[in-house]
Amino acid sequence: GVYSFEDSPFIMEILTELRDERTGPIPFRKGLVKLGRYMAYELTKTMEVEEVPIKTPLEETTGVIVRDRRNVVIITVLRAAIPLMEGLIKVLDHARVGIVSASRGKAPKFEIEMKYVKVPQVKPEDTVIIADPMIATGSTLIRVLDEVKKYGKAKRYVIVGVLAAPEGISRIKEAHPDVEMFVAAIDRELNDHGYILPGLGDAGDRAFG
Numbered sequence: 001g002v003y004s005f006e007d008s009p010f011i012m013e014i015l016t017e018l019r020d021e022r023t024g025p026i027p028f029r030k031g032l033v034k035l036g037r038y039m040a041y042e043l044t045k046t047m048e049v050e051e052v053p054i055k056t057p058l059e060e061t062t063g064v065i066v067r068d069r070r071n072v073v074i075i076t077v078l079r080a081a082i083p084l085m086e087g088l089i090k091v092l093d094h095a096r097v098g099i100v101s102a103s104r105g106k107a108p109k110f111e112i113e114m115k116y117v118k119v120p121q122v123k124p125e126d127t128v129i130i131a132d133p134m135i136a137t138g139s140t141l142i143r144v145l146d147e148v149k150k151y152g153k154a155k156r157y158v159i160v161g162v163l164a165a166p167e168g169i170s171r172i173k174e175a176h177p178d179v180e181m182f183v184a185a186i187d188r189e190l191n192d193h194g195y196i197l198p199g200l201g202d203a204g205d206r207a208f209g
């Protein structure tokens with residue numbers, strides 16, 4: 001499934017600040033961290049929970065733990081996913097983290113080069129979260145998923161991003177039908193240079209200058 005959060009006012013307010021061209025690198029990075037935290041929180045609503053007996057100082061009752069939160073691998077796609085990952089691990093604090101680089105070549109081929117891949121072993125009970133703020137043509141994430149799937153079969157593969165273009169979503173669905181996508185919003189289209197419109201510009205440049 002593809003989930004977006006246009007109906008969540010606070011997520012939309014953070015996105016508004018990220019889109020605004022006047023937002024400098026410091027609030028831009030902070031915005032990505034915040035979004036990571038709230039997107040992870042939304043994701044926990046789809047995770048397996050387990051009831052546990054607990055004792056308050058007064059009596060015995062039943063509590064819950066989010067079982068799947070214990071088995072998470074986050075793949076950080078350099079560069080722009082770094083602040084997003086920082087937010088994700090505030091909620092998914094048990095996560096093991098993989099780092100990959102993927103840079104997109106120029107139009108019309110948009111070829112992906114992956115120079116650095118460091119991914120922990122993936123276990124059958126794991127939820128693998130691929131963090132990348134922008135899903136434009138989808139080429140980057142298709143390549144990253146091809147690579148990550150070599151490290152073991154996971155229970156779930158979830159892309160967590162900020163913005164997605166419809167083209168990217170359908171290309172990823174076609175190449176990796178088992179992958180779920182959580183994005184703050186789905187934007188209108190891509191321009192000829194592969195940028196999302198209305199978008200927020202180049203997330204890597206805006207976060208890191």
Ligand code: PRP
Pocket residue numbers: 077078079080081102103104110132133134135136137138139140141168194202203204205
């Ligand atoms: C951007 C973005 C995604 C990718 C999306 O990264 O952060 O990783 O492009 O494009 P796609 O869906 O068309 O593949 P970029 O290659 O600009 O690298 P950067 O994060 O280092 O700036």
